[in-house]
Amino acid sequence: MEGEVSLASIPADATAKVLHLYGGRELVTRLAALGLTPGAEVRMVQNFGRGPLIVLVRGTRLALGRREASRVHVLPAG
Amino acid sequence: MATPNRPPGEAPSPTAQGHTHHLLVALAGQPNVGKSTVFNLLTGLSQHVGNWAGKTVEKKTGVHRHDGWELQMVDLPGTYSLSASSEEELVARDFLLTERPDVVVVVINAAALERHLYLVAELLPLPVRLVVALNMVDVASREGGSLDVGALQRALGVPVVSMVASRNQGVAELVEAVVACAQSPAPPPRSPGIRADHAAVWQEITSLLAPSLPPAFPPGWAAAKLLEGDREITRLAREGCDPGIWPRIEGLLAAHEDGVLAVASGRYEWIARVVHTVVPRPRPGQVSLTERLDRWLTHPVWGLAALAGVFGLVYGVTFLVGSPLQELVERGLTAGLARPLRALLAAAPAWVSGFLIDGVLAGAGTVASFLPLLAIFFAVLALLEDVGYLARAAYVTDRFMHLIGLHGKSSLPLMLGFGCNVPAIMGARILDSRKARLLTMLLAPLVPCASRMTVILFMAPIFFGAWSPLVAWGLVLLSLGILVALGAALGQVLLRRERGAFIMELPLYHRPKARTIALQTWQHSAEFLRKAGTVILVFSGVVWAFSYLPNGRIEDSLLAQAGQAMAPLGAWLGLDWRLLVALLSSFFAKENAVATLAVLFAGGQTPHLAHALAGAFTPLAALSFLVAYTLFVPCVPTLATLRQEAGGWRWAALSFAMLLVLSLLSGALVFQGGRLLGLA
Ligand SMILES: Nc1nc2c(ncn2[C@@H]2O[C@H](COP(=O)(O)OP(=O)(O)OP(=O)(O)O)[C@@H](O)[C@H]2O)c(=O)[nH]1
Ligand SMILES: [Mg+2]
Numbered sequence: 001m002e003g004e005v006s007l008a009s010i011p012a013d014a015t016a017k018v019l020h021l022y023g024g025r026e027l028v029t030r031l032a033a034l035g036l037t038p039g040a041e042v043r044m045v046q047n048f049g050r051g052p053l054i055v056l057v058r059g060t061r062l063a064l065g066r067r068e069a070s071r072v073h074v075l076p077a078g
Numbered sequence: 079m080a081t082p083n084r085p086p087g088e089a090p091s092p093t094a095q096g097h098t099h100h101l102l103v104a105l106a107g108q109p110n111v112g113k114s115t116v117f118n119l120l121t122g123l124s125q126h127v128g129n130w131a132g133k134t135v136e137k138k139t140g141v142h143r144h145d146g147w148e149l150q151m152v153d154l155p156g157t158y159s160l161s162a163s164s165e166e167e168l169v170a171r172d173f174l175l176t177e178r179p180d181v182v183v184v185v186i187n188a189a190a191l192e193r194h195l196y197l198v199a200e201l202l203p204l205p206v207r208l209v210v211a212l213n214m215v216d217v218a219s220r221e222g223g224s225l226d227v228g229a230l231q232r233a234l235g236v237p238v239v240s241m242v243a244s245r246n247q248g249v250a251e252l253v254e255a256v257v258a259c260a261q262s263p264a265p266p267p268r269s270p271g272i273r274a275d276h277a278a279v280w281q282e283i284t285s286l287l288a289p290s291l292p293p294a295f296p297p298g299w300a301a302a303k304l305l306e307g308d309r310e311i312t313r314l315a316r317e318g319c320d321p322g323i324w325p326r327i328e329g330l331l332a333a334h335e336d337g338v339l340a341v342a343s344g345r346y347e348w349i350a351r352v353v354h355t356v357v358p359r360p361r362p363g364q365v366s367l368t369e370r371l372d373r374w375l376t377h378p379v380w381g382l383a384a385l386a387g388v389f390g391l392v393y394g395v396t397f398l399v400g401s402p403l404q405e406l407v408e409r410g411l412t413a414g415l416a417r418p419l420r421a422l423l424a425a426a427p428a429w430v431s432g433f434l435i436d437g438v439l440a441g442a443g444t445v446a447s448f449l450p451l452l453a454i455f456f457a458v459l460a461l462l463e464d465v466g467y468l469a470r471a472a473y474v475t476d477r478f479m480h481l482i483g484l485h486g487k488s489s490l491p492l493m494l495g496f497g498c499n500v501p502a503i504m505g506a507r508i509l510d511s512r513k514a515r516l517l518t519m520l521l522a523p524l525v526p527c528a529s530r531m532t533v534i535l536f537m538a539p540i541f542f543g544a545w546s547p548l549v550a551w552g553l554v555l556l557s558l559g560i561l562v563a564l565g566a567a568l569g570q571v572l573l574r575r576e577r578g579a580f581i582m583e584l585p586l587y588h589r590p591k592a593r594t595i596a597l598q599t600w601q602h603s604a605e606f607l608r609k610a611g612t613v614i615l616v617f618s619g620v621v622w623a624f625s626y627l628p629n630g631r632i633e634d635s636l637l638a639q640a641g642q643a644m645a646p647l648g649a650w651l652g653l654d655w656r657l658l659v660a661l662l663s664s665f666f667a668k669e670n671a672v673a674t675l676a677v678l679f680a681g682g683q684t685p686h687l688a689h690a691l692a693g694a695f696t697p698l699a700a701l702s703f704l705v706a707y708t709l710f711v712p713c714v715p716t717l718a719t720l721r722q723e724a725g726g727w728r729w730a731a732l733s734f735a736m737l738l739v740l741s742l743l744s745g746a747l748v749f750q751g752g753r754l755l756g757l758a
Contacts, residue, residue, distance in 0.1 A: 025307035025338055026163055026510075027579050032342030033159035034581065035193050039343065045369070048378055052476045052486060052580060058192040061368070063473050065485055065580030 007064075007072040008053065010044045016074035017041055023071040034062060036072055098148045101260050106174060106201070107185035108194055109133075109156025110585055112213045112243040116185065117153035119249050124601050125153055126501075127594050128463035131583045132156065132490060132508035135166040137173055144253050152179065155507075160200045161308055165507040165515070174206070175294065181256050185211040188218035188225055188240070189586070191357070192349050198234065199345040203269040203299040207259050211252050212240040217586065221366075226356050233352045235265055244591055269298045270348035272305075276340035279330055280305065286327050290318045302344075305337030368586045372470065376584075381474035388462065388471070393550065396455045397535050403450035404536070408687075411443040412676075429630070433622055436680035441618020441673035444687060446610045448532040448669065453603045455528050459497055460598040466587040468493060473584065481562055483569030485580035488518045492561075495525030497602065499716040503723050511578025517568055519724055520733055523712040524561035526554055528602075529668035530708060536672060540688045541700040549701070553708045560709065560740065613667050621663065621677045632678065651706060651742065652699040652749035661707055668713055698752040706745030711737045 001019055010016050018040045021028045035058035036042070045054040045061060052065050105113045109131030117125055121140025126133045134155045142149040154173055155166035162168040174182060184201055186194035201208055210230075218225060231238040237255045241248030272280045283301040291300055295314070303311035304327065316324055331337070374380045416435050423431040462468060471493060476486030491505030502522040509515040526534070534553055538546035624637040632638060641648075641655025648658045656678045663670040679690040695703075711734050712720065721730040 021339060028338050029159070029161045029306055029342070030163055030510075030579065030581060032339060033161065033196055034583075035196070035346070037343045037346050038339060040346070045372070046376060051378060052473065054372070054376060054473075054584065059190040060193050061372075061584040061586075063469070063486065063580070063582040063584055065476075068579050068581055 001075065003075055004073050005076060006070045007042065007044075007055065007074050008047070008066050008069040010042075010047065010074065010076060012044050012047050015041060015043045015077045017077065018072060018074050020073045021071060022073065027068065027071060031068070031072065035060065036062075041077075042074065098143075098146060100148050100150065101181060101256070102150045102152070102177070102179045103256055104152045104154060104174060104177075104179040104182045105185060106154050106170060106182055106197070107156060107211075108158050108187070108197055109583065111156065111185045111187045111194065112241075113156065113185050114153050115243040116183075116211065116213075116241075116249060116252070117151055118597075119243065119246055120149070120253070121151055124597055127597070128460070128468070129466040129585050129588050130463065130468045130490065131585065132166065132505070135169070135504055135507040137169055142253065144257065147257055149253070149256065152177075157197065159197060161303075161306055164510040174201075174204075178294070179206070180260050181207045181209060183209050183211050183252065183256060185213050185243075188212050188215045189221055191218075191225070192346070192353055195349045195352060196345055199270045199348055200299075202234070202236075203267045203296050203302075205264065205267055205294065205296065207262075207264050208236045209252070209255050209259050210234060210236055210238045211243075211248075212238055213243050215240045216242045216245070217588075224357075230352070230356045233355050235268060244594075267296055267299075269296075269302075270345050272302065272344035273340040273347065276305070276334065276337060276344075279334050279337070280340075283327055283330055286323050287315060287319070290320060290323070291315065292318065302341045304331055305334060305341050307331075307338060366586070368466075371587055372584070375467070375470045376473050378474070378477070381470065385471050385474055388467070389554075390551070392455065392458050392462075393531070393535075393554070394547070395458055396451055396531075397547065397550070400451035400454045401535065401539070404447050407450060408444060408447035411447055412440060412687075415439060415443065429626065432626060433619060437619045437622025437677055438615055440676040440680035440687075441621065442610050442615040444676040445614050445669045445673050446607065448536070448672075449603060449606060451532045451535060452528055452606050453599055455531065456497060456602040457595055457599040460595040461590050463598075464588065464590045464594050466585045469582060469584050472582065476580065478562060482517070482521075482565030483577060484514050484517060484565070485577055487578075487580055487582050488514060490582075491518060492522060492525055495522045495527060496531075497528050499523050499525065499527050499712060500719045503716065503719045506723070509578055513572055514578045516724060516729065517565065517572050519720055520568060520729065520736075521561050521565050523716055523720075523733060523737060524557050524564065524709070526557050526708055527668065529713075533664075533668060533672050534704060534708065537691075537700065537704060540692050541695070541697045549704070553704055556705065556744075557708050560744075564736070564740070609667060610669070614669055614673050617663065617666060617670050618673045618677055621659075621674050622680075625678060637678075647742070650749070651745040652696075652702045652753075653706075653745070654695070654699075657695065657699065657703045661703065661710060664707060664710055664713070666714055671707060698749060698757045701752070702745045702749040705748045706741045709737060709741040709744055711741065 004019055018036055018038050020038060021031055040057055043056040045056050047053040052063055053069055055062050055064060105117055107113050114125040114127050114134055117140065120142040123140045125138055134153060138153045140151050142151055154170040157167040157170045160171050162171040184198055186198065198210060227238055227240050237259055239248055239252045239255045241252060243249060280301055283304060284297045287300055288297040291297055300311055300315060304315060375384050416439060419435055420431060468490065472486045472489035475489040479485050479488050487509060491502045494505050495502030499522050502525060503519045506515045506518040509518060534550050538549045542549045625632050625635045627636050637659060638655060641659050644658055648655060660671040660674040663674045675691065676687050679687055717730045717734060720733055721727050
């Protein structure tokens with residue numbers, strides 16, 4: 001989709017909407033159970049461009065590895 | 079997975095035995111929601127409680143009696159969903175699906191309602207009697223969300239009880255609801271449905287499955303599980319299905335590989351509708367305390383500085399407050415008790431008073447005097463845990479864990495290892511990759527446990543005076559450094575880039591609860607005293623006996639002879655036979671090292687162990703001993719746990735051999751290096 005980027009590239013304090021999850025079934029099931037489903041709003045809490053990052057999704061703070069975050073594709077808000 | 083033995087929907091059988099009715103009640107829920115808190119309140123047992131996800135890794139049973147009912151309560155590990163992806167989640171799911179509890183209590187967090195309703199959405203279609211325990215309403219109301227419990231109950235169609243488990247509010251009502259629920263007919267299972275674009279294929283698979291599934295698995299639920307790619311349900315369906323039908327289902331599944339997301343989205347769409355009726359207005363967005371603290375505590379630089387500071391503080395407080403207390407207790411226990419005991423035994427043969435005073439009392443008594451050190455250490459650790467810091471500490475270590483080939487989540491079990499290595503090895507179950515779990519378990523014994531730390535804090539001041547904090551710190555850092563180095567080497571062989579996914583919840587910070595901390599401190603203290611009163615007491619007696627036989631003199635005792643046989647090894651490390659025996663004795667329990675020294679020096683000229691030791695060994699020998707001791711082989715209980723969790727003696731033997739070599743080599747390196755520098 002137009003403007004689609006990986007979650008790992010969203011800067012801190014920005015919000016985005018989840019579009020799709022790529023990767024193995026197991027990973028996708030896991031991330032989806034934690035609330036990262038298409039349409040979900042996420043806010044990046046911490047992202048220093050390398051290392052793990054923290055996102056806020058459905059009221060929960062999740063620490064994600066960069067690799068895991070890059071499997072989540074989002075549409076940045078605004 | 080076994081096939082359940084009771085058809086769905088049948089009334090639970092509160093088998094009357096006398097006047098008591100029995101019920102099997104499962105406590106399910108997502109991690110860190112308060113299941114064990116409820117369990118402890120109801121059963122009087124003391125399951126591990128703290129503020130991070132993944133403490134309970136095994137199911138535990140206890141009994142609660144209420145009004146002629148006997149509730150068999152089962153505390154389960156947390157599961158985010160019923161698609162188990164790690165060992166501990168499998169435990170919970172297998173229990174729910176195969177043991178058929180009479181009532182399932184699903185504990186949910188009112189402050190993260192959406193996320194926690196996900197598991198409810200998975201449980202509702204199953205033929206179980208469900209009671210929803212809406213916990214943490216205190217947190218929810220602080221965050222500004224007011225919840226309409228009646229509306230939630232109507233929307234879910236099952237009883238909902240609101241609770242603040244940590245303050246014992248609503249727990250009695252929960253029990254009432256469970257008992258009432260067990261007596262009422264099971265509600266018809268409901269399904270939250272699936273995202274519209276997959277509704278047709280879901281319907282089709284459901285009707286294909288319907289005739290051939292065991293009754294505990296409703297076809298709609300099983301069809302969703304197939305679309306999710308669940309291995310076990312897929313296997314069950316394949317085996318149960320008509321051979322003509324399975325290929326058709328398989329074809330449908332292959333054409334809808336993206337079914338996973340449709341199923342999950344379907345559940346969250348249903349949740350959104352439920353939440354809409356329950357939470358009248360959206361929460362105001364505010365920068366919470368958690369967010370402000372995390373700016374610092376999860377920062378790649380400040381977070382690491384904070385972690386180092388926190389650990390420095392933990393050891394500092396333990397040492398500063400605990401050491402004087404330890405000395406007091408030691409004098410009271412050994413010297414204070416020895417005098418009257420000696421008077422009492424004046425008439426008895428020499429070996430009786432020797433055995434009791436120089437053996438059992440000196441050994442076990444000296445070790446028991448570590449209690450203040452341990453209690454303070456465990457209290458501080460419990461405080462950090464209950465506040466919610468542990469997950470942050472794990473998060474900032476991610477970078478180091480990458481050097482090993484693991485990621486930050488492995489730090490959670492490893493950090494438990496600072497208390498005791500046994501729960502650290504058990505805790506590795508929260509990792510979803512089997513290889514990462516194995517590696518974490520192999521590295522856990524390199525985390526210096528509280529027992530080792532007390533021995534270090536006891537020995538270091540004797541030899542190093544003002545330098546002792548530095549020596550103690552150095553030993554901890556050395557051990558952790560070797561952990562990383564060994565991990566990197568093992569990771570190359572073992573992992574080959576199979577790291578597993580790093581997905582970890584960061585809980586909100588909570589104000590620490592005195593009860594939780596007191597309970598944990600008490601539990602660890604009691605366990606330590608039990609160990610001092612059994613294993614260490616017996617061992618002290620045995621060491622004394624071998625140091626007395628055959629002639630009543632230490633110098634030519636059996637123990638001395640055995641020790642001298644190993645003299646060449648000792649010479650390399652700079653350890654005389656007594657230190658060598660002390661090192662070896664720590665294999666049975668880490669504290670044995672001090673017990674052994676206390677026994678071996680008890681009969682000597684100086685009544686106080688510290689003086690005796692300071693007079694007997696050079697600081698260099700002591701340093702070599704402490705290095706070898708810190709890295710020495712895992713204690714027996716740790717090895718037994720490793721065998722059980724890794725599945726076979728092979729891994730336990732590997733751990734034993736690796737650490738034996740590492741420990742002796744490092745000790746020798748310190749001693750020989752020191753000698754070259756002219757320190758000896
Ligand atoms: N504020 C608040 N805290 C609570 C409440 N109930 C439990 N807690 C705290 O939440 C944390 C987690 O509680 P546990 O009982 O260990 O949770 P669990 O569900 O057994 O967790 P796992 O075993 O890790 O799945 C602890 O720090 C509890 O003290 C509550 O109603 N309100
Ligand atoms: Mg628990």
